[in-house]
Amino acid sequence: MRKIYLIALITFQFTAVVNAQAHYSGGAGGGYASTAIGNSTFAFQGDSITTKAFDVTVFPNPLTSNDVFKAKFTGLKHTEKISIVVSDMIGSRLMVEQVDASDEITINLPIDRLSKGIYLITFQHNNHKITRRFNYSN
Amino acid sequence: MLKNRVALFITLLIGFLWFFLPARANNLNLANGAITGNTVTFEIGWENAWNYTENDGNHDAIWIFVKGQTASGTWIHIDVEQSSTLHHTSSPLTIETVSDGKGLFLLLQTQGFTNVVAAQVSVKTTVNLEEFRQIKIFGIEMVHIPQGSFYIGDGASVSSLADASGNPILVESEEEIDLTKITIHNPNTEFAPAELPQLLPGGFPKGTESFYVMKYEVSQLQYVDFLNTLTYTQQKNRTSLLPSSPKGTFAMVNPYQRDSLYRNGIVIHEPGVEPSKPARYAMDYNKNQQPNDNEDGLHRAANFLSWADLSAYLDWAALRPITELEFEKLSRGKSTIPVAGEFAWGTATVSNANNPTNDGTVFESVSDVPLSESGLANHGTYIATEGWGLRGVLRTGFAANESTNRLEAGATYYGVMEISGNVWEQTIMIARGGENFTRTNGDGMIDESGNANVQSWCNPSTASGVLLKGGGWQSTISDVGSWRDLAISDRFYSHLKPASRRNSVGGRGGR
Numbered sequence: 001m002r003k004i005y006l007i008a009l010i011t012f013q014f015t016a017v018v019n020a021q022a023h024y025s026g027g028a029g030g031g032y033a034s035t036a037i038g039n040s041t042f043a044f045q046g047d048s049i050t051t052k053a054f055d056v057t058v059f060p061n062p063l064t065s066n067d068v069f070k071a072k073f074t075g076l077k078h079t080e081k082i083s084i085v086v087s088d089m090i091g092s093r094l095m096v097e098q099v100d101a102s103d104e105i106t107i108n109l110p111i112d113r114l115s116k117g118i119y120l121i122t123f124q125h126n127n128h129k130i131t132r133r134f135n136y137s138n
Numbered sequence: 139m140l141k142n143r144v145a146l147f148i149t150l151l152i153g154f155l156w157f158f159l160p161a162r163a164n165n166l167n168l169a170n171g172a173i174t175g176n177t178v179t180f181e182i183g184w185e186n187a188w189n190y191t192e193n194d195g196n197h198d199a200i201w202i203f204v205k206g207q208t209a210s211g212t213w214i215h216i217d218v219e220q221s222s223t224l225h226h227t228s229s230p231l232t233i234e235t236v237s238d239g240k241g242l243f244l245l246l247q248t249q250g251f252t253n254v255v256a257a258q259v260s261v262k263t264t265v266n267l268e269e270f271r272q273i274k275i276f277g278i279e280m281v282h283i284p285q286g287s288f289y290i291g292d293g294a295s296v297s298s299l300a301d302a303s304g305n306p307i308l309v310e311s312e313e314e315i316d317l318t319k320i321t322i323h324n325p326n327t328e329f330a331p332a333e334l335p336q337l338l339p340g341g342f343p344k345g346t347e348s349f350y351v352m353k354y355e356v357s358q359l360q361y362v363d364f365l366n367t368l369t370y371t372q373q374k375n376r377t378s379l380l381p382s383s384p385k386g387t388f389a390m391v392n393p394y395q396r397d398s399l400y401r402n403g404i405v406i407h408e409p410g411v412e413p414s415k416p417a418r419y420a421m422d423y424n425k426n427q428q429p430n431d432n433e434d435g436l437h438r439a440a441n442f443l444s445w446a447d448l449s450a451y452l453d454w455a456a457l458r459p460i461t462e463l464e465f466e467k468l469s470r471g472k473s474t475i476p477v478a479g480e481f482a483w484g485t486a487t488v489s490n491a492n493n494p495t496n497d498g499t500v501f502e503s504v505s506d507v508p509l510s511e512s513g514l515a516n517h518g519t520y521i522a523t524e525g526w527g528l529r530g531v532l533r534t535g536f537a538a539n540e541s542t543n544r545l546e547a548g549a550t551y552y553g554v555m556e557i558s559g560n561v562w563e564q565t566i567m568i569a570r571g572g573e574n575f576t577r578t579n580g581d582g583m584i585d586e587s588g589n590a591n592v593q594s595w596c597n598p599s600t601a602s603g604v605l606l607k608g609g610g611w612q613s614t615i616s617d618v619g620s621w622r623d624l625a626i627s628d629r630f631y632s633h634l635k636p637a638s639r640r641n642s643v644g645g646r647g648g649r
Contacts, residue, residue, distance in 0.1 A: 021195045021471070022281070022553030023188035023251045024546075026538025028500040029165035030437030031279030031354040034363050035180060037171040038207075038272035087258060092228070118174050131172045 055130065056123050058107075062135035069107045069134075076101045076125060083124040086110075088117070101125065114138065164535055165500075166200065168277050169256075173267040178204060180275055181256045182231075182244060188251035188553075191284075196552050198353060199234065201278045201649065203241030203456055203582065204263060205367055206270035213367035215456065215582025216273075217264045218242055224262040231257050236649070239264065240456035240582050243280070243350070276363070278455065280350040280649070281554050283464070286472030287311075287346055290463055290627070291323060294478035294619045297331040297629035298323045299568075306476045306627075309463060312347055314340040317568065322629075324619055329633040332569040332605075341576040341594075342568065343460075345467035349577075351460055352646035354534035354555050355439040355563070356451060358404055358421060359430070364451050365389075365419040370410045372588030373417055376447055378639060381410035381417035386427065389419060390442040390639065399423070400611075400641040401530025402442055403435050403498075423498055433498035439531040439561045440644045441610075445636045446589055446598035448564050448645040453580030453590035457647035461566040461575065462605050462629070464648065469558075469626040471551030479618030479625050482550045482557035482608070483513030486618055486625075491516045491537060491548075491559075492527045502533035513548045515559030517624055518612040530641070531560055531611055558624035559613065561644030562606040564636055572596055572603025579649055601637040605629060610642030 054075035060067050076082070078101045086095040086109065094113050099105055107121070114136050122131045166184040173179075182200065189197040204216040217239040219225070225233045225242060231254065232247035244259065246252065267273050291299040291306040300323035301307050307320065315338040325331050343349065365373055373381040377389040387406045391399055403423025410417030420429035421436050430436060443451075452458060460468070469482045479486040489508035496502050508514040514537040519527055535555050538547035550557050557563065566575045576594040585591040589598040596603040609623030622628050636643055 021190065021551060022544075022549070023186055023190075023198070024538060024542050024544045024549045024553055025186045025251075025540055026164050026535045026542065026547060026555070027185065027540060029167075030357050030359070030500075030534050031164055031166050031184075031352070032277065032357050032360045032437070033166045033168045034274055034276045035168040035171045036272055036274045037173055037178070038270065092258075120172050120179060122170055129170055131170045133172055133174055 054125050056132060058121060058132050058134055062137055064136075065111050065138045069109050070104060071107055071123065072104045073101070076103065078102065080125060085122045087120050087122070094119070111138075164279065166277055166279055168275055171273070171275055173273055175266055175268065176263050177260055178263065178267055178273060178275060179258065179260045182259055182277065183253075183255050183257065184279065185253040186251060187246050187254050189246035189249055192249050196282050196284050197245055198553070199243040199245035199280050199282060199350065201241055201243055201280050201350070201455075201457070202259070202261065203276050204261065205274050205276070206265075206267065207272040207274075207367075209271055211271070212369070215240065215454075216267070219262045219264060226260040228258040230254065231259070238456070238579060238581070240579065274367075276455070278360070279353045281353045281468070281552055283345075283349050283351060283468045283552055284472065285346065285348040288467040288470060288472050289474065289476050290466045292476040292478050292480055292625065292627040294324065295622060295625045295628040296324050296620070297326045297632050298627040299629070308473075309344055309346055312340060312344050314338060315344070326630055326633070331629065332567060332632040334569050335573050338568050338573050342573055343464055343575070343577045345461070345464040349460075349464060349648050351464070351468050351554055351648040352457070353553070355561050355644050355646050356443065356448070357437045357534050358402060358440045359436040361440040361443070361451065362404055362419045362421060364454055367454075368416060368588060369586070370413050370416045371586065372584065373410065375588040376450060378442065379406075381406065382412055383409060385409055386422065386425065390440075392639070392641070398641070399530065400441055401435060401438055401532075402440070403438070404440075432500065435498045435502065435533070437500060437533045437535070438502070439534050439556065441531050441561050441641050442639040443564075443644045444639045445564055445596065445601035445604045447639070449590035449595055449598055450584050450588055452647040453584050453592055453595075454582060455647065456580045456582045457649050458577060458579045458592070459564065459566050459575070459595065460646070460648040462568060462607060465557070465563065465565045465607050466626055468552055468554050469550040474551065476627065479622055481513055481515065481624050482554075482626055483545045483548055484551065485511050485513065485545065487512040488517065488558070488615055488624060489514050490519045490527070491532060492519065494528065494532065503536050503539070504532070508546055511545070513545045513558065515548045515556070515624060516611045517559040517609055518614045528611065531644075534560075557608050557626065559609055560611060562610045562640075562642055563608045564643065564645040565605050565607045566596060567603050567605035567632060569632070570603045572605070575603065599637065601635040604636055606631045606634060606636055606643065612642045
């Protein structure tokens, strides 16, 4: 009996792949997007340009293993959480954390996973994200 | 026994969900960009990505390119390193570089289909990005058309290409073609079709080699972003009304019929000042002075594009026009026997998309359901009491939803959308000088006037050698062999040069 179930499941999956020349599904939005980095003087609330609803400064920058790494915010709602993602320059995530919103927070970096170099730290508050670079030297 | 039945139910449910799992959208998005030295990093996501290459299928991909605004305000194209080892991306994507370094492709590394969620991408460019005032990353979804022979002509459509007996022709290589052996079948009796030259050179892209084509027509938001990187003079030539026109002026429409938008919402958001300050463009179809809001039809196909407009966009995006032979290949598929009068979805019947739902939003679709064996397309149907019905363009990809098949989505064999209907495609013809076209891609930079400046491309001013294919929102459909603009082999308008902006003409590119 189990064999029949297995065959049924495999048949479903196999059919989906083998019969497909292309994928004809779709939905909302479009097949085009852009994003800007830098001194944009013209930000829309569309999917073309990322808008800022809050701002953040990280310090000290550059920092060493002896420093306490902090972030200072403006425009935050203190009732919400902030998601923090630290990644290296090739996109590998080194830290994912969620903290309570506050005007200033301390970030506990995974020092043992960092080597000298430039890293990215992304803060997400509601639907808005900001990425900052920081320079780490151990 | 009960256990077995429960197990059977669960198994079937898993299988069912696996097969019909709702894929909500295409929703290509780029976010969280950052730069360091020569490197730009960002996140990318899109839904319904597929790779069926190990099952004799094809795949989609995103064409990524980078522009930078210099301290003086001018935008330039930024080349990327040609070695794939210098770029990085996270699972499930892989990177495909191109020999001219004008950008790169991101595609699924694994077989099957999936929704790509916030994949990390790191691209190394050839210049220090920190010297620019602003960096912008652009992404366009493309479909890969595999190598292989295919048929041109369907033995029926007006002015279609055929052999001496009037039958379709199998194109098997990129070698030159003796056009004296090719005839124009069922020639247009109202307007004399363009005469074929003696020879189609080896350099003309014939479609047997693999190539990429944009999955969708150029959207209005796409054209807005292009305009916003141009100088005042360039903008002046790429729009219908002066960039210095007042805020809220619809920029692409016929200047003498400014209220006839045909669902085009491109407006001047901040007027420019001649000659040095370019205008800022935006979408504001609903005229509420809120740019790019959720009812402005951002992803509708861009209409009112002349050949000069489309070719400039393609040069700027480091793409190229597609040829009429490639058009038939990407529609019909490799070695598929043609059906007389067939449309993009491989049958000769069509259902009209005439009743928009969620109008103007990212969910814009239609309530119309295609009849059996019919594909769904936005074309013209004259109703005496209502005129032409929906007079204008729909969202790119409007017909595809989470469970559509090829007919329901109005898709081609390879999954390219809206080849039949919505806006006319501008392709390179095998006549009127178009035969000298080669597969040279744009270099990302247009000339000071805002025109494409790639040598082998058809002249932006005359549009000689450009052929309108696939029909538009106003195209009516009659019997096979007669008026049938949406038919993929139809060449009714080979006499016409699309040098002017028309309310139903747009296009797409390839690489």
